[in-house]
Amino acid sequence: MVECTRRIEFDAGHRVIGHKHKCKHLHGHRYVLEITASSEELDDLGMVVDFGELKSVMKEWIDLNFDHNVILHADDENLGSFIANYTGQNIYYLKANPTAENIALHLKIDIIPKLFIKSSFQIIKIKLFETPNAFVEVM
Structure with missing residues (x-):
C-alpha cells in the first residue's frame, strides 16, 4: 500500500449552534x-495519483x-x-453543526465519492485543521 497526501488551505466562517463558549458566535x-x-x-508513471489532480479536483470544489x-x-x-x-x-x-468533525465527515462521505468516481486509488483519510494546533481525522 502506498499513500500520498495533498494539502489545501481555505478560509471560512462558521458558528456552532448550542456551543457553551466562544464558538457559538x-x-x-x-x-x-x-x-x-x-x-x-x-500507475504507469509510478504514482498513486498525480498531486496536481488531487489539488485541482478538490480545490475547485473547496473554492466554489x-x-x-x-x-x-x-x-x-x-x-x-x-x-x-x-x-x-x-x-x-450542513445537515449538522459545522464543527471540524462534521465538515471532515461531510467531505469524506458526501463530497469526495462524487469527485473521484472513476479512480484507480482510494481516498482513505481526511485531516482537517481548524487551527494550527487542533485537527480532526476521518478514515
Whole structure:
C-alpha cells in the first residue's frame, strides 16, 4: 500500500449552534485540509495519483463552496439569509453543526465519492485543521 497526501488551505466562517463558549458566535478559521489517497499499485508513471489532480479536483470544489464563505447548520437559515442578503454570499449549509468533525465527515462521505468516481486509488483519510494546533481525522 502506498499513500500520498495533498494539502489545501481555505478560509471560512462558521458558528456552532448550542456551543457553551466562544464558538457559538460567528467567527472564522484558516482551515487546512489534507486529503490522503492510497493504492496497492502505482500507475504507469509510478504514482498513486498525480498531486496536481488531487489539488485541482478538490480545490475547485473547496473554492466554489467553502473558501471565503460561511458554513452553517441548516437550522441556522435565518442567519444565513441575513448574511446572504447583506453580502451577496452563497451560504453553505450542513445537515449538522459545522464543527471540524462534521465538515471532515461531510467531505469524506458526501463530497469526495462524487469527485473521484472513476479512480484507480482510494481516498482513505481526511485531516482537517481548524487551527494550527487542533485537527480532526476521518478514515
